[in-house]
Structures are given as C-alpha cells and as structure tokens.
Amino acid sequence: MKKSFKKVISLGLVLSLMLLMLAGCGKKVEEGVFVIGGSGPLTGGAASYGISVKQGAEIAIEEINEAGGVKVGKEIYQLKLKFEDDEAEKDKAVTAYNSLMDSGVNAIMGNVTSGSTAAIIDLTKEDGILQLTPSGSAQELTKHDNAFRLCFTDPFQGVEMANYAVNESKYMTAGIIYDNSDDYSTGVMESFVNQFEANGGTVVAKESFVGDDVDFTTQLTSIKDKSPDVIFVPSYYQEAAYITTQAAELGMNIPFLGSDGWDGVLAQIVDAADLEGAIFLSPFLASDTAEETVSFVKKYNDKYKAIPDQFAADGYDSVYVIKAAMEKAGTIKNADLIKAMTEISIKGLTGDISFSANGEPNKGAKFIVIENGEYKVK
Amino acid sequence: MALLEVKNLGVSFGGLRAVDEVDFHIEEGQLYGLIGPNGAGKTTIFNLLTGVYQPTEGTISINGENIIGKKTSDINLVGLGRTFQNIRLFHNMTVLDNIKTALDNQYKYSLLTSILKTPKYFAIEEEMDREAIKYLEVFGLADQADILASNLSYGPQRKLEIARALATKPKLLLLDEPAAGMNPNETVELMNTIKLVRDRFKITILLIEHDMKLVSGICEEIFVLNFGRELAKGIPSEVLKNQAVITAYLGE
Amino acid sequence: MKKENTNKNISKKVTNKKNIVSLVLIIAVYILLAVLVENKILNRQFRSMIVPIGANIMLAVSLNLVTGFLGELSLGHAGFMAIGAFTGAVFTLNSNLPGLLEFILAILIGGIVAGLFGFLIGVPVLRLKGDYLAIVTLGFGEIIRSIINSINFPSGLDPEGVRIMRKGTMGLTGIEIYSNYTWIYIATVITIIVIVNIVNSRFGRIMCSIRDNDIASESIGINVSKYKVITFVIAAFFAGVAGVIYAHNFAIMMPTEFDYNRSINILVFVVLGGMGSIRGSIIAAILLTVLPEFLRETSQYRMLIYSILLIGMMIFNNSDLKHKLIKKKA
C-alpha cells in the first residue's frame, strides 16, 4: 500500500503546483494608457536583434509621451511598451504572447524573428488585435487581415537585388553564400536565384553555412575557383563582416551584394576597405543626414551607447505607425485600429510608409553602397 | 563423451602469451579444480571459456558443440554459467531481482504483456518469485530478498553471485575463487554448500582456487596451471606428490 | 514456505486496488485540468504551456528509460522528436482524411518512423560506451537537423492544386492545430503508464542489469545488444509521438526548434528529476518548463537566475543537506 500512498502525495504536489500557476497572473489594466505588447530574442544567439527593436521602440515611446501622448478622439493616451523575451523560439513566443494578453495589451508590435511571429499570427487573428511585425520578413506573416509588416519581405528583397544585379550592374554570373539554417537568408536566396536566372543570369556557385559559423574560407575558395562577376550574401551583418574580411584575406576582389541584414556591417568590420563597393538594400541609414535620423541616432547613442541599426529603426517607426493609426481611428478599439492602418501614411526613419490591404508596406527600397568606409545612398 | 572438452587452447595479448597449449576435459557431474599461483592465467581461461576473449588457437566444446566465436550470452544458453573474481552484482537492484534477471530466459513474456499487465504477466512473475526464492533459500539469503544487493555484506554477496549463476540452470558452473576474502569457517561452510549444490542440482562445477589444501579436499580432479601452461593434472593425491607442483607451488 | 503463499494473493488484490486508485487519480486530475482550462481560471499564459509541458514530460520519461534505466547517456533525443514532428506534420499536410483519424495516424506514423531511427542509432550504440556514445547521439541529432534543413518537404496543395514543396529551413506552415489539453493529457498518461509498466517488468530488470553491470548481465544469458536497441526504439517512439503532438499545437514548425540545446534541456529534466525515477522526471519536466515563465518578472536577469538555480539545484541534489532532510522526514 505504501507505494500508492507515495503516488498520491506526489500527484497532490503536482496539482498544488498547477494551482500555484493561478497566482502568477491577472494584473489590472491602467486607465488612459495604451499598452503596446511584443516579444523578441533578448537572450541567446539572436539577442542583438530583439534588443535593438525594443530600444528603438522605447525611444519613440519616450518622445511621444514627452510630447503629451497620443490624441485619440477626445482622450489623450500615454504609450507603454511591454516587451517579452522569446529567445526567438516558437513555443516561448506563444507563452509570451499569452502572458501579454493576460496582462492586457492594446496592440502587438511583434514579433522580431519570422519564426516566432508566424507562431502567433493565428492567435492575434483569433483575438482580433492589431499586429505589426517590425522585422519579420517571411512572406506568410501578413496572410490575416489584422497583420501588417513594416520591413521588406524576403522575396521582395531577392527580386530587387536580382534586378539590380542584372539591370544596373550588368552582372551575368553570380556566386551565393547563404545560411542554410535561417529562413530569412534562405528565403531571400531562393527568390534571388529565380529572378537572377529569369533575368538571364547564371548562378555558378551556391554555397551555404550554418548559423553561428565563423569560418567561410572553404565556401569562398570554392567560389573564387569559379570567379563569378558578383557574390550575393543574404545574411545578417555579423556573417557579412566575417565573409568580406576573409574574402580579402584570400586575395579575392569580387564585388559583394547583400541584403537588408547588412545594415550595421561597418561597425563590425576592422578594415572598411574590405567592404569597398558592396551594395545592399536597406530601409535605414544611421549616417543619413535627414533631420529625424540625426536626432534618433543621437538619442539612441546617448541612451544605449550604441549606433542604432535597422532593427532599432523598425521598432521606432512601428510605434509611430501605431500612433498614426490611433489618431486616425479616433478610438482604440481593435477593429478601428486595423481599418485605420490602410488609411495612414507616415514619414518614418525607414522611408515614407503606408500599408496596402494585404498588410504589406509600400515604401521604396534604398540601395546603399559602401564607399571609403561610408554608407552612401545610391 | 565429456561435458567440457578443451584442446590445445592458447591466447596472447600483444606479445604476452597468456595461455599456451592447455588441454583438459570435465565429465558430467564432476567437481573439477583449476589451481595455480596468482597471474597463472586461471581467470583468462574462464574468459576464454565464456567468450569474453577470443582464443588465438585451440577449441572449446560443450557436449561436442564448439562454442568459440559464440557471444557470451549464447554460451550461457548452451549451459555455461560463471561467477567473477571481483564481484559483479546488479548493486542497484534487490537481491530477488538479481536472481529473477537470471531466470529471464526461462520465463520470457512479450513487451505487450508487460505493457498491458495481462494475467499472464502476474502468473509468470509470481512463478519467477517462487523459483527465485528457492535459489535464495539454498544459500540462506531468502530473508534478505528485498534489500538492495549493494547493502549485503561481503560473504552473502559472494553467495548471491553463485545463486544468480545457478539460476540460469547451467550444465557447467564456473566459480572464480568463490571463497576469496572469506574467513576459514565461512570458507568451509561455502565449500559444503558447493558440494550440496552439485549433488542437489546434479551440476558439473569447475572451481578456481589458489588454496591447494582446500581444493584437494573437495575436487575429484584438479588441473595445475603455471604461467599459462599445464604443470600437472589428475587426482589431487597424485598431483600433490608431483615434484614440479611442489617446487613451483610450495617453493621448497 | 507458508509465509510465501500469503504474499502471493495479497499482491494480486493489492495491484487491483492500486490500479483503481491510480485510475481515479488520473480521471480526477483530468477533470480538474478541464475545469481550469474551460472556465479560463488558468490564465492564457499557463494554458498555452499545457501542451509543451505534456510533451516535455513524455520526452523526459522516455529519455529516462535510456539514461536512467539503461544507463546510456543520449544527447540526441530532440532528433527523434524532430523526426516525429516533421513526419507527422508532412502526413497531415498532405492527406485529407477526416480530422481525428488523420491525427491519430500521424501520431502512429510519427512514432514508428522515429522508432525506426531509434533502431538505426541503436547499431552504433552497441559498441560504444559513456562519452563516446554521448557524442554519437549528439551527432545523430545534428545529422537529422542538417538533413531536414536540406531537403524539400511536400506541404499540401496551393489553390491551383499544385503540390507546394518547401525547403526544410523554411519550416512547415499551415499545420492543422489538432493538439489541445485533452490530446496531450491522454498521450502523456499513456506514455507514463506504458513506460512504468515496461520498467516494472522483466524488460525493466534487464535494462537495470545492463546499467549496473553489462558484463555480468551478458554472462547470465541476456543478449545485451538486443535489449539496448529495444530500449532506444521505445524511447525514440515516444519522443516521436511527443514531436507529432508538439508540432500540431502550432501552425508553423521550424527545424531550429530541435537543436542540441533542446536535447540538453530534456537531459536536465531527467538528471534533476532523478535518474531512474519516473515521478522525478514528471515533476522536473513540469517545474523546469514553468520556471522560466515565473521568472518573466525579472526580465533581462531571467536567464542568469535560471542558470544559477540550475547549478544550485544540482549541488543541493547531491549535498548532504538533502540527505539530512530526507533522514529527518523518513
């Protein structure tokens, strides 16, 4: 009998644990405060992207609240940001979203990575809440009517870069290095290859690497062997820095084409000469002389001791987009906010932004070239 | 025809010739002694018999069937049980379970039976319990059935290992220095138990021991091994008189 | 001999009684769970954790079979989960059988295919021990992820009826959400019962004998290699089933979710819960899945505190302080 008695004790322990879970929830929603919820990787390998978006959004919220908040119909709302850590993992993104909904949020600015954004699109649709992903570039993220996207989609970038490569730079052969374990990098690569070949170009070498890899000399040597006109590297700025430095070490001087993840590469590379002539697509340029960019960069640098990258700009603009939607809608009811999204247009750090019915942003792509250590708009 | 037939058995590890041209055979029901000074290669012969090492030459056959190349578990199924020089019990399992694990091949039931806990499962488990208790009673361990093997003191652990080997119903039981580390009267008691086991279970026993007086008292035939080679074999009284054995063994 | 007879019929009555008590408990917990979920007493955050907790219990209990009972360290358990998840998801995406039937079939197929790979990994297991085996299982998990990333998966038909092929890295989307607290509860309870019954049978004894002393086990006629493979196949099957249910709790699934960090996480559940203790694995799986959520308030210090707690728990687990506590309590 003793054994089953022990079992009862332990199941009782498990039950009390479940009841304990009840305790940790149910916070009150404050009056006159519009809460923007979101999640992104604040720890782990992708932490820098999540932290940038969060910090960019915090700068915008500070600016708006200092300027007296947001006038919605007759009331004034102060903005508040609740940003959870989802370690860029799907199940953590879902629990983060649910904990945000428990504590009450009025709109979702999230999530940062494509995977954890896709994990909650069905949930936000069910809740009918406005969702604006600042940096999720996978195509299917905006399939529901309540979901909008601030950044480019993967396919859009692939096509733009392929057209640029063939039409502007007249490259006919290309070598590619992409991250076979990352959906953003693979997504942009796939659409680039289709478009590049459609434009009559041929891909002579397609080499891949796995996230966190630091050595690309093998892939570069294989590409050097085929001497293509250009090397296309859809990746984030860290890999871009490794690849260009190591290409220089191997004595290669084939021009590089990048994707929007390259923004911030200059801060990562020791010898900027290795980046000479590299062209990539980016919505934001920290060294842009436009007045709002300069003030944003100054505020960001003062507060966080770092130069803001496109993720920070995405976070900043997302808050202003939501502000515009609130003002346009005149109420903070979800349905009205969602409707208002297609009627607004703002001049953000990442260009003039307005949204089409399918949730995609219509904003021009800025081609950036790196000349003697400086980003320059092409 | 002899139960165990060993012809021209030899093995070398690297340059070392551990066992060289060993021949002997054991008849059904015999209590056969294998003696020799430490490091003579006694345990190595045991390991060759049970397939732990593969001999470089020679043959080993049980009831005429050659067992070289067979897996240790298959050799046990053919009827060869053993104990070890340093005790190898299942220390995290109860004394009863140590024996029941040895009974496994005689009471097989399927995975499905154990998952669904069918009446067949309970019947077989109970029968195994009864059978295991029987073996424990022979060695006076029945009342310690439910304690962990690691909690037994040294003597009972030695006996449990013999009981476990016995439970696989071997034709030939290999005992590797079963009395090692026991005090004199414990040793005498153990030797009587071994004789009792041989008669009651009608089993052939090959006993490794380095205590000459003890072995000659209990074994019908003995084989003296020195540096991996045969020194002498035969009836204990004759072997004791053999000059080579005396000088090598007793050092006059 | 007298004493031994009474012990026989007692055990028969007791086991029936014990089964009834367990059955009642299982139903009671399920009803409580249903009440908590349906009436939204349990908030959304913890409601969304029920399926992951269930999956983690199934993974911990099945890994405990290999690591706790068989004594072999496996660092690739997430690889089997990935196989189950992708096999099950590809099956449901491309078949249009009625919902319930499709999901049950997906669970079986996912489990069986994972079990098959358990057999495949079983072969090298036979010759290797300890850390060499650990690295092979880690390698196995990485091989699976590398292959999944590189192959294209059929994922249903697009509006014009053309079969969509998606590269593994892009993950699978549009997965039918079948899993809910009922499914995961049933699957978890079945897994626990099956593994507990296996452990309390001759198979459990054999596994423990291999763990304690495989040479002695071989010498008493146990085909150690065969039972090692059986154990790996059983554990892989349940990891596969956990994978299928986990996959159908979200509309999207990416290979990055099944990396070696997840395998290590499952190992932490087993070791902290206590090797060879099914109950320990269950409680550790629940506690360590919920703990990071509790730490949400600590925001950026969350993971730092989690790692300190992990080290603290391990040291407490082996400290004499704990033995004193147990002595006082018993």
Place this chain on the structure above:
Amino acid sequence: MTNVIEQLINGLRTGSIYALIALGYTMVYGIAKMINFAHGDIIMVGAYLLYVFIDIFKLPIILSVVLTIVMCSLIGVFIEKVAYKPLRKAAPLSVLITAIGVSFFLQNASLLIFSANPIKFESIIKVNAVHIGNVSIAGITIVTFIVTSIAMVLLTSFIKYTKTGYAMRAVSEDKGAAQLMGINVNRTISITFAIGSLLAAIAGILFLSQYQSLKPTMGALPGIKAFVAAVLGGIGSIPGAMLGGLALGVIESISKAYISSQLSDAIVFSVLILVLLVKPTGLLGKNFIEKV
C-alpha cells in the same frame, strides 16, 4: 589542384583552433573525468578579457595577454571550486548538468555586462601571410598551429615529467587511491582546471585574433566542435586532441568544398560515427579492455 591544397589549408586553419580548444577539453576530461561543457565559454571570457584590457584599459598587448591568461586560469579554478567540487562524489551526469548551468551563466553574464551587440576587435597578431606558389597561408593560421603544437608538447611533458604531472595521472587513475598516497586531490584538480582554462584563454586570444569579433555566445559552437574533436582523437589523449582537431577541420572543409556545403554538418558527424565504429575509443584513445 591548387584548390585542393587551398581547401586543406582552410581545414588546418579551423582545425588548429579546434585542436587548441580540444587540448583543454581532453586534459580536464582525462584527469577530472568530467566533460566541462563550460570550457567553450571560458574562451569567450578570455576574448572579452583581452578586449577589456586592450580596448578599454588601453594596456600594452603583452601585459594584456598575460593578464587575460592569469585571470582566465583563476576564473577556471573558481568555477571548479564553486560548482564542481561539491559534486566530487556525485554521478558524472550531475556534474555535466552543472557544467551546462555554468556555461549558461557565463553567456548570460557577459550578455548583461557587454550587451548582445557583436563588438569588433582588431587582431593583435600582425603576421603577414606566407606565399608558396599561388597558395597563401594566413599569418594567424601559422601562429595558431605553432602555438597549438608547443602547447601540446609542453602539456605532454608537464604531465609526464613533473611531480604535479604524476599527481594528475594518479588522480585520473583513481581519486581514492591517489588520496591514500598523500596526493592532495583537490589541489591537483584545481591545477588541472587552471591549466585547462589557461589553454582556453590562449585559444580565446587566437580565436579573437583570427575572427576579430566578440559576442556573448561566441564560445558555444567552438566548444561543441572541440568536444567532437577531443572524442574523435580519443578523449583523454593529448596528442589525440591535436590530431582530432586538425582532422575535424580538414573533414569539414573537404566536405563543404567537394560534397555539399548544405549537408556538411551531417557528413562531419557521420565520419565521426564511422571512425568510432571502427575504433570505439577514438583515433588515439587507448583501447580500454575492461578487466573482467
């Protein structure tokens, strides 16, 4: 043909770093019988220390290198004392989990102190490349290779000929027996961790000089690759770590270059499994016959 040679050199380039890290791994394993999962992260600590001394405190290079190595060794000893010593008698698996906890701790601590953004760092090793025909070997690769070979020779002779080396080998054979022989086991294990962390610091410095960038999670992947290399070479064998590391680097680059860069991880681990199937204790691991 030059392509093959170039790819081999690329293999040696990564392989020499793996080998150096594997040295620390295998030594700690061989003596303390413990897989120190946090070993990879001590490389990260070493890299950040160097960055702090040179870029923030603006100390001269040589002083910074020495300080980094000393600090890392102290941190290694401290970790052993706090996290591993209490588990001296525990099951090896619980020590493995604690090591995972330490690795997690180090990563998140540096994330809090230095933030997640990668930091660039100019290499302190300015050795120009050597050109043989039209094949060029980067200076840093040569330096790493030489340092690894020296480290291996020094380590082997230290363990073979010095008194502490004897004590270490005794502890690795049997902690209990060593204690009976009057060997202070705790001190010996602390020294083992000190040397292990010293090697990790050197590896961190060379890794940082080769890739010139810092990130809190930079130690994770090299740590795992070094663990694979140590096992491939025969865990516990110091020359094995060197051979295993170089072999892993070459296998990786050959598989990426000539088979498929997508499946390279799968190929590398398949080769590892094949090697272990043929020789269950790794390339140079002593074939451990269990005394029956």
